[in-house]
Amino acid sequence: GNNVRPKSGGVPSAAELGPALAQLVASRAEKALSGGADSFSLGLSGGSLVNILSKELPAVPNLDCSRWLVGFCDERLVPFDDPESTYGLYKNQLFSKINIPEDRVLAINPSLPVQECAEDYSSKLSKAFGTDQTPVFDMLLLGMGPDGHTCSLFPDHPLLQESQKTVAPISDSPKPPPQRVTLTLPTVNAARCVVFVSTGGSKATVLKQVLEGGDGPLLPSALVKPTQGELFWLVDEPAAASLTLEVERPGPGAKL
Numbered sequence: 001g002n003n004v005r006p007k008s009g010g011v012p013s014a015a016e017l018g019p020a021l022a023q024l025v026a027s028r029a030e031k032a033l034s035g036g037a038d039s040f041s042l043g044l045s046g047g048s049l050v051n052i053l054s055k056e057l058p059a060v061p062n063l064d065c066s067r068w069l070v071g072f073c074d075e076r077l078v079p080f081d082d083p084e085s086t087y088g089l090y091k092n093q094l095f096s097k098i099n100i101p102e103d104r105v106l107a108i109n110p111s112l113p114v115q116e117c118a119e120d121y122s123s124k125l126s127k128a129f130g131t132d133q134t135p136v137f138d139m140l141l142l143g144m145g146p147d148g149h150t151c152s153l154f155p156d157h158p159l160l161q162e163s164q165k166t167v168a169p170i171s172d173s174p175k176p177p178p179q180r181v182t183l184t185l186p187t188v189n190a191a192r193c194v195v196f197v198s199t200g201g202s203k204a205t206v207l208k209q210v211l212e213g214g215d216g217p218l219l220p221s222a223l224v225k226p227t228q229g230e231l232f233w234l235v236d237e238p239a240a241a242s243l244t245l246e247v248e249r250p251g252p253g254a255k256l
């Protein structure tokens, strides 16, 4: 075929990708906090990130999360004890294993109707970030669905045009559950560092389209272009299988 294999022998396997992600998070946390900021703000997403982070973050030596401020890039409007709740999964699998203070985790209020829930989450962010403007997260961790969605921003959905709100409700998500709350594209693109984590062969075609272009309108993941911040894609071999562009392979211990 015409696949140009990455020069240095391939992108990390899924097993190497977790530690690389944890290192990247730890390094950006240290950068933010050593620069004198009183918090490191991190936005989480669901999907496979829950397991990766729950395994790898607690394994980082001397990780101090006492000054982290953790929010959610999107959340499903279900009770916290529902297996579909992203917050619920992180609470059980990750927050119980790191020293993040409970009041520094910003979650939705799942008992509110979706519109009010989005407004409530938006004001929680405003308060925590001390601004009425777009909150600027130090780091956002994103997944990408096989349809190219990220957060709860789905292909061809009117929410892709949202330019005023920081957070928006969605009640017709094509991926269940239908009701969700999501950061909008302007909020995602205001972040200082955005990291996509994408693994597995089901992502190969869409990853090529997002990174190398194709016919039709840009997919939601391709609309993520931080205006000032950094953008990383951490992908494994099967996800990268259709790429023709060259992929960098940071070795173990690389400074990202």
Ligand SMILES: O=C(O)[C@H](O)[C@@H](O)[C@H](O)[C@H](O)COP(=O)(O)O
Residues within 6 Å of the ligand: 045, 046, 047, 048, 049, 074, 076, 142, 143, 144, 145, 146, 150, 151, 152, 175, 176, 197, 198, 199
């Ligand atoms: O709320 C959701 O439905 C999921 O969080 C979803 O948006 C997920 O992040 C992507 O589909 C990527 O999933 P993987 O990380 O499992 O590839």
